[in-house]
Amino acid sequence: GNSVTQMEGPVTLSEEAFLTINCTYTATGYPSLFWYVQYPGEGLQLLLKATKADDKGSNKGFEATYRKETTSFHLEKGSVQVSDSAVYFCALSDLGGGGSNYKLTFGKGTLLTVNP
Amino acid sequence: NAGVTQTPKFQVLKTGQSMTLQCAQDMNHEYMSWYRQDPGMGLRLIHYSVGAGITDQGEVPNGYNVSRSTTEDFPLRLLSAAPSQTSVYFCASSTGSGRETQYFGPGTRLLVL
Numbered sequence: 763g764n765s766v767t768q769m770e771g772p773v774t775l776s777e778e779a780f781l782t783i784n785c786t787y788t789a790t791g792y793p794s795l796f797w798y799v800q801y802p803g804e805g806l807q808l809l810l811k812a813t814k815a816d817d818k819g820s821n822k823g824f825e826a827t828y829r830k831e832t833t834s835f836h837l838e839k840g841s842v843q844v845s846d847s848a849v850y851f852c853a854l855s856d857l858g859g860g861g862s863n864y865k866l867t868f869g870k871g872t873l874l875t876v877n878p
Numbered sequence: 879n880a881g882v883t884q885t886p887k888f889q890v891l892k893t894g895q896s897m898t899l900q901c902a903q904d905m906n907h908e909y910m911s912w913y914r915q916d917p918g919m920g921l922r923l924i925h926y927s928v929g930a931g932i933t934d935q936g937e938v939p940n941g942y943n944v945s946r947s948t949t950e951d952f953p954l955r956l957l958s959a960a961p962s963q964t965s966v967y968f969c970a971s972s973t974g975s976g977r978e979t980q981y982f983g984p985g986t987r988l989l990v991l
Contacts, residue, residue, distance in 0.1 A: 766920075796979075798980075798982075804984060804985075805882075805968055805982035805983050805984045805985050806921070806968065806970075806980075806982040807982065808979045808980070808981075811979065851920060851921070855978075864974075865923060865926070865936070866911075866923065866980060867923075868913075868920040868921040868922075869920055870918060870919060870920040871920050
């Protein structure tokens, strides 16, 4: 079946530091890959996505590149801000196991805290 | 355009009680789903629907029922609540079959005593 593995948290950084959150996946087909962000007390919202190999998703200074050869979709940001403090989820959407409907599979989430 | 709405925001139940978590969307999305979020577990799919009248099980369906009589609404029913169902529940919707961007509601926090 499909699975997503992302780096364990929590991650604590100082403002303006460089961020990397690793994400690797296992899928049976050709998945779309996503990063969702959950701010305290809120639901998840899409941060960025990529639908095919070598695509780069980007938003709000965050980037991730779909690497099929390494089955990875690592999230990066060059200079984090206090407002980036949140839980980040890597996810994939695929048919998975030959089913007829796409399903979204999430990683366990990584808590990021950015200190001033 | 309210997006995805969920009620209630917070609920306390006793073991064995029943309740319905409401979810509604006003974006005319065909695909809707329910997830539960537990510490260290990420989000796990409970049930999903690809259109009115069509539902299917996700990863953790036991103890939950769903129905989809309209495009807008997708309620989740707990027939006999158990402490193991203490969790935060999120409803989501999307335009397509689940490969598209999911739009999440604000969540319902459920405590079963």
